[in-house]
Each structure stands twice: as structure tokens, then as C-alpha cells.
Amino acid sequence: MHGTIKSPSYKTDFPLxxxxxxxxxxxxxxxxxxxxxxxxxxxxxxxxxxxxxxxxGVLVFGDRGTGKSTAIxxxxxxxxxxxxxxxxxxxxAPQHEAGLxxxxxxxxxxxxxxxxxxxxxxxxxxxxxxxxxxxxxxRALAHGEKKFEPGLLARAHGGFLYIDEVxxxxxxxxxxxxxxxxxxxxxxxxxxxxxxxxxKFVLVGSGNPEEGELRPQLLDRFGLCVEVxxxxxxxxxxxxxxxxxxxxxxxxxxxxxxxxxxxxLRKAIxxxxxxxxxxxxxxxxxxxSAALCLALGTDGLRGELTLMRAARALAAxxxxxxxxxxxxxxxxxxxLRHRLRKNPLEDxxxxxxxxxxxxxxxx
Amino acid sequence: MSDDAPELWHxxxxxxxxxxxxxxxxxxxxxxxxxxxxxxAFLAMLKEALPDGTPWLRMPHALPEARLxxxxxxxxxxxxxxxxxxxxxxxxxxxxxxxxxxxxRMDRAIAARLEAALDTGQIRIERDHVSDSVPAAFALILFxxxxxxxxxxxxxxxxxxAFHVDLTGLSWRxxxxxxxxxxxxTALPLxxxxxxxxxxxxxxxxxxxxxxxxxxxxxxxxxxxRAHAAQAGRVMTDETDIASAxxxxxxxxxxxxxAPPEEQQAPPPEEQEHQANDPAPETMEAQDRPxxxxxxxxxxxxxxxxxxxxxxxxxxxxxxxxxxxxxRKAPATRGRPLGAxxxxxxxxxxxxxxxxxxxxxxxxxxxxxxxxxxxVRKEDLRVRRFRPKSRTTTIFxxxxxGSSALHRLAEAKGAVELVLAECYxxxxxxxxxxxxxxxxxIILPPTRSLTRARALLKGxxxxxxxxxxxxLDAARQLADTVRxxxxxxxxxxxxxxxxNVGRDGMGGRQKAEEDALASADALHRDGFESLLIDxxxxxxxxxxxxxxRMGARYLALPQADARRLAAAIVPAR
Numbered sequence: 001m002h003g004t005i006k007s008p009s010y011k012t013d014f015p016l017x018x019x020x021x022x023x024x025x026x027x028x029x030x031x032x033x034x035x036x037x038x039x040x041x042x043x044x045x046x047x048x049x050x051x052x053x054x055x056x057g058v059l060v061f062g063d064r065g066t067g068k069s070t071a072i073x074x075x076x077x078x079x080x081x082x083x084x085x086x087x088x089x090x091x092x093a094p095q096h097e098a099g100l101x102x103x104x105x106x107x108x109x110x111x112x113x114x115x116x117x118x119x120x121x122x123x124x125x126x127x128x129x130x131x132x133x134x135x136x137x138x139r140a141l142a143h144g145e146k147k148f149e150p151g152l153l154a155r156a157h158g159g160f161l162y163i164d165e166v167x168x169x170x171x172x173x174x175x176x177x178x179x180x181x182x183x184x185x186x187x188x189x190x191x192x193x194x195x196x197x198x199x200k201f202v203l204v205g206s207g208n209p210e211e212g213e214l215r216p217q218l219l220d221r222f223g224l225c226v227e228v229x230x231x232x233x234x235x236x237x238x239x240x241x242x243x244x245x246x247x248x249x250x251x252x253x254x255x256x257x258x259x260x261x262x263x264x265l266r267k268a269i270x271x272x273x274x275x276x277x278x279x280x281x282x283x284x285x286x287x288x289s290a291a292l293c294l295a296l297g298t299d300g301l302r303g304e305l306t307l308m309r310a311a312r313a314l315a316a317x318x319x320x321x322x323x324x325x326x327x328x329x330x331x332x333x334x335x336l337r338h339r340l341r342k343n344p345l346e347d348x349x350x351x352x353x354x355x356x357x358x359x360x361x362x363x
Numbered sequence: 364m365s366d367d368a369p370e371l372w373h374x375x376x377x378x379x380x381x382x383x384x385x386x387x388x389x390x391x392x393x394x395x396x397x398x399x400x401x402x403x404a405f406l407a408m409l410k411e412a413l414p415d416g417t418p419w420l421r422m423p424h425a426l427p428e429a430r431l432x433x434x435x436x437x438x439x440x441x442x443x444x445x446x447x448x449x450x451x452x453x454x455x456x457x458x459x460x461x462x463x464x465x466x467x468r469m470d471r472a473i474a475a476r477l478e479a480a481l482d483t484g485q486i487r488i489e490r491d492h493v494s495d496s497v498p499a500a501f502a503l504i505l506f507x508x509x510x511x512x513x514x515x516x517x518x519x520x521x522x523x524x525a526f527h528v529d530l531t532g533l534s535w536r537x538x539x540x541x542x543x544x545x546x547x548x549t550a551l552p553l554x555x556x557x558x559x560x561x562x563x564x565x566x567x568x569x570x571x572x573x574x575x576x577x578x579x580x581x582x583x584x585x586x587x588x589r590a591h592a593a594q595a596g597r598v599m600t601d602e603t604d605i606a607s608a609x610x611x612x613x614x615x616x617x618x619x620x621x622a623p624p625e626e627q628q629a630p631p632p633e634e635q636e637h638q639a640n641d642p643a644p645e646t647m648e649a650q651d652r653p654x655x656x657x658x659x660x661x662x663x664x665x666x667x668x669x670x671x672x673x674x675x676x677x678x679x680x681x682x683x684x685x686x687x688x689x690x691r692k693a694p695a696t697r698g699r700p701l702g703a704x705x706x707x708x709x710x711x712x713x714x715x716x717x718x719x720x721x722x723x724x725x726x727x728x729x730x731x732x733x734x735x736x737x738x739v740r741k742e743d744l745r746v747r748r749f750r751p752k753s754r755t756t757t758i759f760x761x762x763x764x765g766s767s768a769l770h771r772l773a774e775a776k777g778a779v780e781l782v783l784a785e786c787y788x789x790x791x792x793x794x795x796x797x798x799x800x801x802x803x804x805i806i807l808p809p810t811r812s813l814t815r816a817r818a819l820l821k822g823x824x825x826x827x828x829x830x831x832x833x834x835l836d837a838a839r840q841l842a843d844t845v846r847x848x849x850x851x852x853x854x855x856x857x858x859x860x861x862x863n864v865g866r867d868g869m870g871g872r873q874k875a876e877e878d879a880l881a882s883a884d885a886l887h888r889d890g891f892e893s894l895l896i897d898x899x900x901x902x903x904x905x906x907x908x909x910x911x912r913m914g915a916r917y918l919a920l921p922q923a924d925a926r927r928l929a930a931a932i933v934p935a936r
Contacts, residue, residue: 065578065579121487123479123489125472128705129491129492130493134492137446137725141727165478168472208519230576230578241563245585245586248388249557249589
């Protein structure tokens with residue numbers, strides 16, 4: 001898709017890198033999303049973000065070994081294909097007039113192609129030049145040409161940007177992310193380059209809160225926050241072990257078993273997207289959600305807005321014509337849990353606080 | 364030197380041979396062993412078990428990110444005038460074994476890279492103008508050299524490694540015959556081995572009985588069982604495979620002793636003896652009992668020792684150094700190096716090599732001005748980052764109420780004194796909170812003064828109600844203060860968990876217990892490391908539940924005297 005990202009030249013005394021065949025990428029055979037056992041809140045949050053990207057990202061926090069990163073990596077295979085402008089390095093979507101890169105804006109012919117929705121991994125230890133993009137060194141050295149080589153933010157445009165162990169991300173990289181997620185575009189001023197391109201993506205983070213807190217500003221960027229716990233129910237645990245074991249034994253075969261269900265989920269996402277604009281938001285739901293946010297003292301309008309969007313996406317996913325209280329109740333914990341003001345005297349977890357407020361506000 | 368030394372070595376050999384058969388699938392092994400002949404023998408044995416030519420790499424301590432995942436090679440880049448990428452350690456270890464020493468001091472960011480590689484079998488490189496993903500499936504051998512009381516290896520990393528072996532007590536004289544474990548001709552490919560009906564259930568039930576929360580443990584055990592079966596040439600796992608997997612993978616992870624089922628309180632002595640000799644009896648009379656009970660019996664003798672050993676190693680899941688991470692503050696200019704980033708060398712320390720590395724690819728582009736051999740610009744400047752060293756403050760929270768005092772206050776005092784002496788030696792601090800009647804008091808603010816502590820302890824009165832919630836709240840406040848200072852608090856709660864005074868100072872058992880659990884949750888939420896020692900003569904489910912809510916390790920020491928208590932506490936920190 002992005003021919004501009006070159007393969008590196010490696011030091012030649014490493015035999016593995018001498019031939020192209022040796023450098024073939026391993027086939028990505030991810031554990032299928034449809035085969036994930038339990039963890040309904042996490043799965044739902046990811047699907048909602050896929051249906052309506054304006055919900056604003058998903059943060060998955062929780063215990064070790066609960067399949068956080070498995071679920072997110074599985075998402076890539078689940079997403080329906082999208083349309084992009086052919087040859088655009090930023091993967092501009094033709095129908096979004098507002099968010100086009102310079103070339104697509106001015107170019108007259110707009111041939112579109114189908115492509116996979118990118119789920120881009122931002123690994124820890126990534127350097128800034130690869131995240132925001134930098135001067136294409138190879139080109140510059142060989143032809144003396146100043147050409148911008150897009151980075152991860154460009155690649156994630158229109159898709160997902162995934163950061164595992166997001167709480168370990170270095171501060172100066174967090175700053176970059178904060179800036180880009182706020183403005184929806186990436187502004188590069190370095191090495192004599194001045195480039196501006198759209199960078200709208202769904203930020204997905206996962207981590208273990210025991211290993212360090214997330215900066216509040218970054219926390220605020222996530223629309224939904226999901227807590228995953230290790231299932232304690234023996235039957236569920238057994239099912240997880242059995243499925244995972246079957247997957248390890250025969251990946252392709254296991255994935256094949258779930259293609260039908262994956263297709264069903266994919267269709268549900270497509271259908272929900274189409275329906276999204278037609279879902280009704282009754283005034284009493286708006287009132288209730290305002291009351292809920294007021295009761296919890298969440299700052300700003302963002303919580304309320306996200307609550308509406310998430311509830312609407314859920315209604316669309318369920319094929320309903322209008323949002324009901326049940327939808328609101330379902331999404332409220334994910335939307336509000338990370339927006340509560342920290343209260344050192346409060347003796348219960350944020351999830352419980354949201355649930356209590358829900359009961360009070362919606363009864 | 365312990366009596367079970369040959370058995371320990373045997374276990375290590377077994378684990379190594381399974382690992383050699385399936386390096387990537389089992390993740391690897393945590394080996395608690397200081398450098399020395401035993402460790403060398405272990406490595407030699409493992410290497411022997413691997414096919415010839417398997418990559419075998421050592422990971423230097425505190426290596427920079429660029430060496431781990433790959434990065435700009437300075438010399439070649441300067442010579443070639445264009446960026447030349449050097450392959451990192453993780454990629455080089457593909458298909459083989461990566462050995463990391465001093466795992467207890469491993470940086471969290473490095474551990475996270477290792478975890479990602481273990482999970483996906485590849486690494487993503489996004490640095491120094493290179494975007495690539497490279498296969499990196501390897502077995503990780505993690506050597507834990509931590510002295511008692513030091514940080515433990517990152518728990519999220521050890522969680523991904525199937526085998527946990529402790530060789531500290533061994534001398535090279537103890538090493539029995541080494542199993543020759545070159546993959547035998549009869550071995551089957553792992554893919555063709557299935558878990559028998561009911562075996563997944565057994566492994567999950569065993570993990571549950573041993574109090575292992577992570578689901579990776581039964582998964583790795585399933586993999587180990589299949590590897591064990593494959594070695595023996597079976598296409599279906601049998602009881603011996605499950606027993607081995609349970610012994611090698613699950614038992615070392617135990618966080619509690621399995622509760623003996625009622626009907627089995629007194630198994631016939633001859634059966635016990637039989638099981639001690641044979642890890643997986645295929646006896647007829649045991650047929651009607653569930654498999655997990657049989658296996659629990661078989662591995663039971665190992666568990667208590669292992670559990671204590673685990674506590675002594677301080678490598679239990681919840682104790683692995685996270686306090687230090689949480690207490691991290693603004694940029695430090697000394698301490699453990701964390702790598703480099705762009706920055707201003709006027710405020711932080713310049714990292715010369717990283718700066719040169721950043722400048723290297725640009726040399727041909729930048730017009731050479733003056734006599735400078737290498738043109739370095741502002742955007743190349745890299746500064747070092749450090750993590751400040753943090754001290755541990757052990758906070759004792761002692762139940763001095765009537766119910767506790769009767770049994771145990773004297774022992775608790777003795778234990779606190781012994782641990783205080785230990786703290787004094789290690790320049791750590793200790794504090795003491797006591798709760799009784801209607802209040803909790805900080806008897807001893809964080810201090811290193813042994814004399815003062817001793818005097819205060821001596822005067823500590825006992826008796827009255829048990830305001831457990833107040834005690835926990837006071838502990839949380841103090842722990843928070845300690846963390847704010849940048850130190851690492853560690854809570855040790857000695858109680859029988861029989862709360863009967865609420866947070867408001869009023870009596871009432873139910874309210875008191877609710878309050879206590881709420882306070883425990885708050886402690887858990889703040890992520891304080893803690894250990895709960897159940898001091899009641901008969902271990903109580905109440906206490907273990909409280910520990911679970913606190914996220915604390917639970918240790919029931921009904922027969923403990925001061926010295927044994929101290930022995931359990933000191934290493935757990």
C-alpha cells in the first residue's frame with residue numbers, strides 16, 4: 001500500500017539478511033477475534049470504535065494474560081475493507097473532503113481502490129523520526145532530493161494506531177500523540193522539511209496500571225476505557241485454554257473454524273455503520289446522560305458527547321432504530337470510568353462509582 | 364545444600380529438555396541462580412540438549428534499545444555515507460535461545476520488548492529511519508540473581524515463561540547425573556500431539572487450586588504436557604504428561620496451598636509413600652478420584668517449600684518491583700541508565716555515542732564546514748535518561764487488638780525487631796502502625812533508628828477491639844507519603860482479620876468487615892505492594908479474602924515464632 005516505505009539496508013555480515021527470500025515476513029496468523037472467550041466489554045468497545053471512529057479510541061487496562069493485545073491484533077482481520085485514493089501515501093478516503101492530504105485535494109482524478117484498514121503497531125522504543133515521518137534519507141543521498149517519508153501516523157490515518165504498554169511510552173512521544181490526536185493532522189518541521197498531512201486514527205492502548213499511571217492528558221484522549229480481569233469462572237477458563245491450545249496446534253485450521261463467525265461480525269459492523277446516522281436519540285436519553293455526567297462530576301463535555309456516540313453505535317450494532325436506556329447503561333462504564341475525578345477519600349473503584357451513579361440517575 | 368538437591372537438578376534437567384524440544388512455544392525459563400558452576404552446568408546441559416547450530420546469545424545487562432531491536436551502525440554508516448542498519452539481538456536470537464542475566468534489574472521497557480517478541484514471534488522496528496518487522500521467536504532464559512529483598516524480575520515477563528526453577532541451594536557437588544536429552548528419534552512433532560479429553564479441565568482446576576490467577580500458566584502447562592508427550596512418542600497426553608507439566612509449570616507459581624478436600628484429610632499412609640516415590644501413580648484404587656486431586660497429592664510435597672521459596676525470592680507475581688515504577692519522578696541525572704532521547708545537553712547529560720549515531724547518516728548531505736570531522740546539529744543531540752534509585756520503606760501494620768494480642772503480639776513484635784535489624788543493615792527504612800480499640804497510630808514514623816524502634820515496640824500495649832479499616836487507611840496514607848518522596852513502600856500486615864470496629868470507631872462486626880474490605884480495595888487500587896500474615900492459630904478464609912482484595916500475598920503462619928516470621932518477611936520484600 002505504501003511503496004514509499006523502503007526496506008532498510010543492513011550490515012552485510014548478517015547472513016539472514018543477504019537474500020530477499022530470507023527476509024520474507026512471517027505470515028500473520030492472528031488468533032481470530034470471533035474466537036475470544038468472554039471479555040465482552042473489551043470486544044464491544046473495539047467494535048464500537050470500529051463502527052464510529054469519532055468515539056475516540058479505546059484504552060484496555062487490566063491483568064496479565066487476559067488477551068488484551070490478542071484482541072487488538074485480531075481486530076485488523078475483522079475490519080471490513082475501506083476505499084482509498086489510489087497511490088495516496090496517507091490513504092485518504094475519497095468521500096471525506098475535509099481530511100485530504102495536499103495531493104488529493106488538488107489532484108483532479110481520484111481513482112479509488114479497496115484496501116485493508118490499517119492497524120498500525122507503535123512499538124515501544126520507536127523513534128520520533130519513524131512516528132511523525134522524516135526526510136527520505138536514501139532519496140536525499142542518492143538523488144539530492146528532498147522527499148518526505150511518511151511515518152506511522154501517516155500509515156495509521158483512517159485506521160487504528162495501537163500502542164501496547166502505553167503507560168511505558170516515553171514522555172516526548174506522548175507529547176507528539178497528544179498534539180496529533182487533538183488536531184487530526186501531523187505537522188512536521190524538521191531537517192528542512194515542512195509537511196502537513198491528515199492523521200486521523202483511532203488510538204488503541206493497552207497496559208497494566210500497576211506498572212505506572214497514564215498521563216491524565218493522554219487518558220483523556222481515549223473515548224472508552226475498559227478494564228479486563230482474568231476470568232475466575234472455571235468453565236470460561238477451561239474454554240480459553242482449550243481454544244488457545246487448539247490454535248497453537250493448528251493455526252490455519254483454527255482460524256478456518258471461525259471464518260463464518262468473523263464474517264458475521266464484519267457484516268454487523270458494516271450494517272451498523274450504514275445505520276449509524278439514522279439512529280434516533282430520544283430527548284429523555286440525552287437528559288439521563290447529562291444527569292449521569294453531572295452526578296459523577298466528569299469534567300467537560302467530552303464525556304457526554306462520547307456517551308451519546310457510544311450508545312448510538314451500540315444501538316446501530318444491535319440494529320435498533322433508537323437509543324434506549326439499556327444502551328446507555330451498557331456503554332456508560334466504559335465511557336466514564338476514566339473520567340472520574342480522583343477522590344482520595346472515595347473508598348471504591350471507579351467502576352463501582354459509575355454503577356452507583358447509573359442506578360441513582362436512571363432509576 | 365538441601366536433601367532434595369538431586370531432585371531439584373533433575374527438575375531443571377527435565378524443564379531444559381522440554382524447552383529444547385519446543386523453544387518458542389514454551390517461552391523460556393526463569394532460573395534463580397547466582398553465577399557459578401551450577402549455573403554453568405545448567406547452561407551446558409541446556410546447550411547440549413539443543414540441536415547443533417541453534418543460536419545461543421547472551422543479552423548484556425542494560426543494553427541500549429538500538430542493540431536490542433537493531434539500529435544505526437555508527438562505523439558502517441559513516442563509512443558508507445548512508446544509513447546502515449545493524450541487526451539487533453532479538454532478531455539474531457530467532458530460532459534459538461536468548462540468555463539474560465540479572466533479570467531482577469531488567470528495565471521495564473526492555474522487558475516489554477521481550478514480551479512483545481515472545482507474544483508475536485517477531486519484532487517491529489520503527490527507529491532510525493527504518494521500518495521493518497523481523498522474525499524473532501526464541502526461548503528466553505532469565506537468570507534471577509536477586510538477593511533476598513531486592514526487586515524481582517518483571518512479573519509480566521516471567522508470566523510468559525513456562526518454567527521457573529530455583530537452583531540457589533545447589534552446590535556443584537549436588538548435581539546428579541545429567542539427563543542426556545538430545546531430541547530422541549521417537550519424538551513426535553509437537554503439532555501432532557493432542558491434549559486428551561479432560562486434561563485441559565484438569566490443568567485449569569490445578570491452577571485454581573494453587574491460586575494461580577494468570578491464564579498463561581495453564582496454557583503453558585498444556586504446551587509443556589504436549590511437549591512431554593511428544594518426547595515419549597505419544598499422540599495423546601496421558602497422566603504422566605499432565606503430572607510433569609503441573610510439577611514443572613504450575614507448582615512453582617503456587618500462591619497458596621491447595622485446600623485439602625474433606626474426605627481426604629487422612630490418606631492411607633501407604634498411598635502417600637507410594638506417591639512420594641512415583642510422581643504419577645497409575646494405581647487402580649485411585650481411579651475414582653479426579654485426576655487433579657491425584658496430581659495435587661503427587662506434587663504437594665513440593666509446593667510448601669516452593670511457596671516459601673517463592674516468597675523468599677520475592678518473585679511472587681504481585682511483589683515484582685512495580686512500586687519503583689510508580690514512584691518514578693521527573694528526569695533524574697543519576698541512577699540506572701534508561702537509554703537516550705533527543706534533548707538539551709545543557710539541562711541533562713549528553714549521550715555522545717547516541718548523538719554521533721544520530722548524526723552519522725547525514726554526513727554526506729551536510730556540507731562540511733570548517734575542520735569538524737563530523738557535522739553535528741542541534742537535532743542530533745541526545746541526552747541520557749536515568750531512573751533514580753529508590754529505597755524501600757517497610758511499613759508494618761500490626762494488629763494489637765485483644766483477639767490478636769492474645770495469640771501473637773509478642774511474636775509479631777519479635778519479628779518486627781528482627782526485620783528492623785535487617786533494614787538497618789541495608790540502609791532501608793521501616794515504620795510501624797498499630798491499631799487497637801478505636802484508632803490506628805503511627806507508632807514509628809519511617810526511620811532507620813533501631814534503638815528508637817525497639818523502645819517504642821516494647822511499650823506497645825495490646826488489647827481492645829480490632830479497627831482493621833482504620834489500620835489499613837493509616838497504612839495507605841503513610842505509604843502514599845513514602846511514595847511521594849520517591850521511595851518504595853512495602854506493607855506488611857499482621858492480623859487475624861477479625862475486624863469488629865468500623866471506620867467510624869463504632870463496634871459492629873459486619874460494618875467493620877465491610878469497611879476493612881473497602882480499605883483493602885483502596886490499597887489495591889493504589890498499587891501498593893503488600894504481604895498479609897495471618898496470625899490466627901487457625902488460618903481464616905477472612906484473612907485470605909482480605910489479602911486478595913488488597914492484592915497482597917497471603918501467608919498463613921499459624922505455628923510461627925518470631926524467627927520464622929522474620930524469615931518469611933525479610934525476603935518477601
